[in-house]
Amino acid sequence: MAQLIGVDLGGTAIKLGRFTVEGQLLAELEVPTPQPPMPGAVVIALVEAVQQLDPDGLATCVGVGLPGPMDGAGRVARICINLTGWEQIPLAEWLEPQLQRRVTLANDGNCAVVGEAWQGAARGYRDVLLLTLGTGVGGGVLLGGSLFTGHGGAAAEPGLICIDPEGPACNSGNRGSLEQFCSIGALARESPLTPQELCRLAGNGDAEALAIWRRYGRHLGVGLSSLIYVLTPELVLIGGGLSAASEHFLPAALAEVEQRVQRESRQGLELRRCALGNGAGRLGAARLALDRLLNA
Structure with missing residues (x-):
């Protein structure tokens, strides 16, 4: 059965969840965001966290929500104004070879509203x-x-x-x-x-x-x-x-x-x-990974 990983990357914490394609939470993890949150340090922390959350490689794709706009293809973090050094960062391209999984990026607020529409207060x-x-x-x-x-x-x-x-x-x-x-x-x-x-x-x-x-x-x-x-x-x-x-x-x-x-x-x-509290972003990131990478 296919599984998904959703990541909510914030200024102070990185929240991760592993989900079924129906949105059921199977495992979760929260780690501190490296300070200062330079792109290279964040990539290392993200890779280690995903490997800890999913050591057996059960999830086939990863969605990452970040505080800023992405490019239209969901591959490049164009700018994250509250994260140091984040401008035109090809994060999906950096993560995929290390995670051995396909990756898509999205604005964290977009992830949150998608998560709430899927399983939370915005459903319907x-x-x-x-x-x-x-x-x-x-x-x-x-x-x-x-x-x-x-x-x-x-x-x-x-x-x-x-x-x-x-x-x-x-x-x-x-x-x-x-x-x-x-x-x-x-x-x-x-x-x-x-x-x-x-x-x-x-x-x-x-x-x-x-x-x-x-x-x-x-x-x-x-x-x-x-x-x-x-x-x-x-x-x-x-x-x-x-x-x-x-x-x-x-x-x-x-x-x-x-x-x-x-x-x-x-x-x-x-x-x-x-309704989903701080879990909305990681759930929505997983849903966008499902829509963009598995169901596309």
């Missing part, structure tokens, strides 16, 4: 916007049930839209991007505490922590409002590591959307947390 929906909130802010879009990647494969990058032209500089070259207000780094400017500590304090009713999450939610709502006007999705999903605190910021985000977006553009809109 056709127009979906997903945002991943973590080291950066990424995302993916389904339009009419199909993954939207735009001209040249670079769409969608919802975290890079501008919400404050005078805001903090972004690695993308933009200023005041949504990422600069809704990433882990943005929270660090608000408080020396970790997101986990802020979440725990908010859960205990701490007024300062609750205020920080409300401000975070308002910024998220501002960005979502612009995206909703363009895409008019039926479902907005929030994923990534910071989604664990969604109960503390989603109400403020929803209030902002309701204030800023006319009723016709948000009719029937649902806003909620991803």
Whole structure:
């Protein structure tokens, strides 16, 4: 029986899963991303992790999700703005001879929305916007049930839209991007505490922590409002590591959307947390490997 490997490569961790072609998780592994995350070091870590996850070589292909746009063929990481040294990296070509398996690449936000559509909260929906909130802010879009990647494969990058032209500089070259207000780094400017500590304090009713999450939610709502006007999705999903605190910021985000977006553009809109948590990206990467390499 054919098996798949899905990889979610992030700025702090590499999450891997081995799946059946029906999407059943058979084995999983998480390893730290090398620091600094130079391409060569990441390749070594990825190869070692795949060999550890699948020592018997049962999986026939590998999908890798990365934080940035790929080329249209899913072979080259064009740029990963939060990973050092990642520009026009032919990662699939580097990995295949070492893994002895075919490899396809995709944007990590695209992987997440594909995973949620396959086994999670987006199953049965056709127009979906997903945002991943973590080291950066990424995302993916389904339009009419199909993954939207735009001209040249670079769409969608919802975290890079501008919400404050005078805001903090972004690695993308933009200023005041949504990422600069809704990433882990943005929270660090608000408080020396970790997101986990802020979440725990908010859960205990701490007024300062609750205020920080409300401000975070308002910024998220501002960005979502612009995206909703363009895409008019039926479902907005929030994923990534910071989604664990969604109960503390989603109400403020929803209030902002309701204030800023006319009723016709948000009719029937649902806003909620991803069902698969941090597992959506690796599952979606495996599904894209299935579609592109096994079923093509």
